[in-house]
Amino acid sequence: MSAEQNDPAAPAAPSDFIRDIVAQHVAERRYPQIVTRFPPEPNGYLHIGHAKSICLNFGIAREQGGVCNLRFDDTNPAKEEIEYVESITTDVRWLIAGWADHCLGFKPKGAHPAAVTSNGRPDSYLAPVAPGPDSEPFFASDYFDTLHAYAIELIKRGKAYVCDLTPKETEDYRGAPDKPGKDSPFRNRSVAENLDLFQRMTAGEFPDGARSLRSKIDMASPNMWLRDPLLYRIRHIPHYHAGDKWCVYPLYDYAHCLSDYLEGVSHSLCSLEFVPHRALYDWVLESLDLPRPLPHQYEFAKLAPTYTLLSKRNILRLVQEKVVTGWDDPRLPTLSGLRRRGIPASALRKFVTSVGVTTFNSVTDIAVFEHAVREELNASAARRLAVLKPVKLVLTNIPAGETVVCTATNNPQDENPTTRPVALTREVFIESEDFAEVPPPKYFRLKPGGEVRLKYACIITCDELVKDASGALVEIRCTAQLDTRTGQPNADKKVKGTIHWVSASQCIDAEVRLYDRLFTVPEPGAEEDFMKVLNAKSLEVVTAKLESSLAGATVADRFQFERLGYFSLDPKDSAPGKLVFNRTITLKDTWSKAPGKA
């Protein structure tokens, strides 16, 4: 039992098949410590799918008093860039902040594991440390020396050989899923020759693709990944992190399991497409005869929310073709986009945890995500009055220049809600949607001759409409029933509708960006071309009228604009004196879906 489970105030720890396995291993004391890892390749931005993996790995570390290493799986110098390690580190730290920071495994800056000992743990077996000025994330590329030494050990054991087949020939020799492959003609080279050739590969004697280091397993295996998969390839390009020391680079299947081992990882969690690789993961570790306990790989299904596209390739296309403004566009499911949009990390965590961990490829209704966001924000966001699409309303019985001070509640969900003053004046703005000259059935809002309450102020009666020459509405003239204000004799008078408003003379302007889903179909990825199902109205920009207290808003603030939704300042485009708000999400709206509504 973890401390968390003993704390009645903590939410019940989720359980799933992986956590069950981990719990069993903890009970058996199979590992000295539970160590997981989150191993992105720094070749793109993190998205909500990664959030599931992050929360699973850090969640387990957290529940078991272990650690989760952030490790960059950077074994392919052609694709990786420093820019991505920075964004990924930022995103991870944001997502786990206040929840699992204490589990984040970094390593001492510059630390590398020592060269292999043939049957023992490396001398500097890496123990994670807390993030700080003298620490940094883990990098698979820091293990290149060690990995290279292990490769030599594999050659000595007769389990790896240098192959001269071209990439095309290698493919042909591999056979097909239903056809066995053929042994490479270079498969039976002597250990001495393999050692010599591998040394010369490493020294840069051969061009890219001329030779490779291959495992010697079984070219007839029904598992394609066991048909002598490559361990090393030649690439004469520098590495963003390892520099220009190398021209041979290890492949994922070889590097990953050993990186896990070197870091003392106990449970290596990945997605379902790696199931066929598991046998290879084990083969490498066992072929080296490394001391137990060895890390093991477990696979789970990726997250696939409706109305969103998750693959890096597809998101890249949206960025390149300028459908969105960048990787951090608030409409994108990237962590940087979601953060910019105002989604709280806690809501994201709640969502990715609530979908569970299974081996079934499921599709998750985006409504589950939206529900998690609303639930979080409903509890924490300060309420404010804002009018997105204003129409002028004149309260004819309030003299110009007079201010009626009203009291508004900041958050009715608080145990002891605080209040703030808001100014009611002769001229106010109301939402154009809140007035209908010809109302649909069951319309509770303002209509000619009707009554409605101005939230926190008073009930008003609609007396008269003023239109311009073209017939367009210019202003609505009403009478304020001032004795229906809070504290006044008729405060308890009931009307069916309550609408939001702001004083026309005491409000501020702001740009407000209204986001909607990017696609019009639930599974854009299943479409022949997702560009054809783009939602043309995924972004609408309006100049809104806000209550003046919003002038002091900061990027960290989360607001509910009453009856509209949750909003926060755009961290990128807002500046002092220039407010730009993003709509994080609308309020749930059962009215707009009402049948019979015009």
Next chain:
RNA sequence: UGCCCGAUGGUGUAAUGGUAGCACGAACGACUCUGACUCGUUCUGUCUAGGUUCGAGUCCUAGUCGGGCAGCCA
């Protein structure tokens, strides 16, 4: 025509041989100075066929359907 994995309401997930439950969603209703929140009611499910068993969502067999595997990507 090979191998591996999977299948529980519209969606996601739980039940570890013993009452199919929870959440999202939807519908209706109550409440309401947010058509929000909250509360109440309702809705829909074990892929098929055999077998084992007192008893099967769970175990076995076969089938159906879906996913994955032939990068010198991760």
